[in-house]
Amino acid sequence: MLTFVGLGLWDERDVSFKGYEAVKKADKVYVEFYTSILMGTSIKKLSSFFGKEIxxxxxxxxxxxxxxxxxxALKLNVVILTPGDPMVATTHSALKLEAEKKGVKTSIIHGASIVSAVCGLTGLHNxxxxxxxxxxHPYKGKVSITPIEIIERNWSIDAHTLLYLDLHPKPMSINEALEILLKIKDIKDSFAVGIxxxxxxxxxxxxxxIGKLLHENFGKPLHILVVLAKTLHFMEFECLRKFANAPDELEKLVN
Amino acid sequence: MLTFVGLGLWDERDVSFKGYEAVKKADKVYVEFYTSILMGTSIKKLSSFFGKEIxxxxxxxxxxxxxxxxxxALKLNVVILTPGDPMVATTHSALKLEAEKKGVKTSIIHGASIVSAVCGLTGLHNxxxxxxxxxxHPYKGKVSITPIEIIERNWSIDAHTLLYLDLHPKPMSINEALEILLKIKDIKDSFAVGIxxxxxxxxxxxxxxIGKLLHENFGKPLHILVVLAKTLHFMEFECLRKFANAPDELEKLVN
Incomplete structure (x- = not known):
């Protein structure tokens, strides 16, 4: 049996009661911080919280x-703890598929994910x-153009773009991410939200x-970025004003 | 102080430790099942779990x-429990905005949402x-064409579409939703996933x-639906075969 347990967004107390109980019953508990990182905890804190070796x-x-x-997992009851909600990272679904193909029963205990949390923090509509x-991060001096392609495709259907920032070798800042985007295309007049x-x-x-956000200080990681659609619902605008200190001129995006 | 606590997807044990502690400290606790419903619990069960009147x-x-x-919330420590992750429903962000405007401090304790859970259940890439x-549900005999417009816009950028099903006056089934979509446009040959x-x-x-899914029995609510993009990543195909009993012919969508 292989159970994926989502740890949520920040520290060990973001796990659900169901997730906690699954860990308590497990023969073996793993955690991975490769697909994302919980900045508010550590393996030591997790082990002490769950009272188990991890x-x-x-x-x-x-x-x-x-x-x-x-x-x-063919023989034992194995739990893998993952940041956020398991399976948002494709690495997890590949592992779940491999396990099921070998006859291992799998299950998922869901956790809070940045995918939905970003709506609460910004007021943007899901x-x-x-x-x-x-x-x-640039590889051998080259940057991937994919994020700009996706932003432009989303603009074509009037949609916001959630951009995850690279974690390896170290978590990318919003400022670094914006610099990379600007190297591919001059979108400095477009609006974005840094979280x-x-x-x-x-x-x-x-x-x-974007040209102004570039000079803001967001402090410690993790960072994430939303490039806004070309229009906003008026409630999105009102929320961004209140929750994200957006400038007055953002109002012209309201349709 | 107004705190929104996400209850997650199914029952009272999907709440996080952090959410539980917030309820314990609250002067007043509310729950709403208007924007979604937790099928695995009830107000009575929630009250007994938290040891508080709700x-x-x-x-x-x-x-x-x-x-x-x-x-x-200007005077007391108020908690609102919501299904899923708060703020995916726009009703919550409107309330958060109103509270902040009146000088009430607000915070969010995130919960698992169908927005990310759907990836784990289907293997589709977030x-x-x-x-x-x-x-x-049809209103005065008329159906809204918005879902089909969104599906077509998403197809134009090769994206999947997550479709929430109406809850009022009663939770819509996948079968009812597909019938409504087919009334607007003949998409019976397109592929979808019912959850x-x-x-x-x-x-x-x-x-x-869709023409075949229409006759499947999905059992009790809640139901949700994904209309697939016109192409699939090969891992998405493999997962749908294994997790969703997809037919062999789905393979031709793999690009």
Whole structure:
């Protein structure tokens, strides 16, 4: 049996009662911080919270050597703790599929995800988000154009774009992400919202033109970014004014 | 102080430790089942779980008469429990905005949402979802064409569409929703995935052409629907085969 338990957004107390009980019943408990990171906790704190030994899975344990976990789950009751909601990361669905193919029963205990949390923090309407993308650190000096392609496709259907920021080798800041986007295309006059430390007791949410957001200080990670659609619902505008200190001129996007 | 606490997807044990602690500290606790419903619990069960009196908010308490809650939150520590993650429903962000405007401090304790859970249940990739929409019960014999417009816009950027199903006066079934979509446009050859009872221990997930899905039995509510993009990642196809009993012919969507 292989159970994926979502830890939610910030620290060990974001897990659900159901998730806690699954860990208590498990023969073996793993956690992975490869697909995302919980900034408010550590393996030590998690172990002490659950009263169990918890082993960290590295990237290779989840990918090339995932068969080891699957083998173990054929005999034991294995739990994998993941940041956010499991399966938003495609690494998890690949592992779930591999396990099921080998005859291992799998289940998911859902956790809070940035995918929905971003609506609460910004006031942006969930139904107005289009496809999402990841802004990656340059590789051998080259930057991926995918995020801009996705932003433009979303603009074509008047949708917002949620951009995940690369975590490896270290978590990317909103400022770094905006610089990368501007290298691909001059979108400095477009509006975006930067969100830092979602799920913590001191999240920061700021909305402005990209050219201005570039110079804001968002503090410690994790950061995430929303590039706004070309129009806003008036309630979205009102929320961004109040929750994200958006400038008055944002009002012209209201349709 | 006004705190929104997400209850997650199914029953009282889907709440996080942080959410539980917020309820314990509250002077007044409300719950609303207007924007969604937790099928696995009841007010009685919630009250007994939290060891507190919990009062049900009706639609009018959240909308026309929301000022009453805001007034109360000026003096007391008020918690509103909501299904899923708060703020995915726009009703909540309107209330949060109103409270902040009146000088009430607000905060959100996030919960698991169908928005991310649908990825785990289907294996569909989160970043490939476009805008979402709601399929509403016909009003005076007329059906809203919005869901089809959104599906077509999403198809234009090769994105999946998550469709919420109307809850009032009673939760719509996948079959009813498909019939409504087919009245607007003949999309019976397109592929969709029906999901019933997400977050429970016996969710049902089935993928097929809409014309065939129409005759499947999904059992008890809540139901939700994903209309697939015109292409699939091969891992999405493999997951749908394994998790949603998709037909072999779905393979031709893999690009």
């Amino acid at each position: 082993k960290l899975l590295e990237r290779k344990d989840l990918e090339e050597e995932s068969w080891k976990i699957v083998e173990e 139904y107005r988000f289009g496809k999402s993308a990841t802004v990656s 830092a430390r979602a799920g913590s007791s001191n999240p920061i949410v700021k909305c402005n033109r | 009062k049900l908010l009706e639609r009018k308490d959240l909308e026309e008469e929301s000022w009453k809650i805001v007034e109360e 970043y490939r979802f476009g805008k979402s929409a709601t399929v509403s 019933a009872r997400a977050g429970s221990s016996n969710p049902i997930v089935k993928c097929n052409r």
